[in-house]
Amino acid sequence: MSDNNWFVFQGNQQQGPFDTPKMSEMLTSKIIAQDAYIFKAGWKDWRPLEDCYAEIGVAAGGVLPSTPERRFSAPRATVQGRVIVHNNGQLIIGSGVNISSTGIFVETQEQLFTIGEKLKISIRIDGFSKAFNVFARVVRFNSDPRIPVGFGLTFESLDKNIGDEIERVVAAKLLASPNKAG
Secondary structure (H helix, E strand, O other): OOOOOEEEEEOOEEEEEEOHHHHHHHHHOOOOOOOOEEEEOOOOOOEEHHHOHHHHOOOOOOOOOOOOOOOOOOOOEEOOEEEEEEOOOOEEEEEEEEEOOOEEEEEOOOOOOOOOOEEEEEEEEOOOOOOEEEEEEEEEEEOOOOOOOEEEEEEEOOOHHHHHHHHHHHHHHHHHOOOOOO
16 A cells, blocks of 8 residues: 655646655655655645655665755744735735744635745734734645645745744744644
8 A cells, every 4th residue: 555645846846646665766866856845744834855855764865965054944833823815916814823934834725826926924923022024935735634724835035033033932832842843
């Protein structure tokens, strides 16, 4: 029985589902680009390829170089609050599910936006001193009802003060729940 639950996002295109042996084969033959993102059913967000070797069962040593400036593996925390997402034409209001200094997952049933689309989001969530606005890019939409349904968004040009506040809130939530990774 295969586990067709892996997805790849590269070249502004989502591919999959693939089973684990196929993912391993694609990695070792370098079919998956170094800057690709990987998603597995059950995850809340896409992850950069270099964070996924162990789960796919491929040794990271020498397969693909790491990209240290990408911080997609930043710690994240579960949050509650309202998130307004729009592209100056369409608008949705969703709930924040989790946040990190690199992005947010917004729970919503409406699939109005496309992978790769740049959006403006207004975020008002518990634990922050005030609401903030930021541009973000859609990296995935989860429609599987077994986990939160909605958009995974990656922040673009996040203001340093906002990034610092996100990291403070994430750290506080992680300290409050040391056995939870958020």
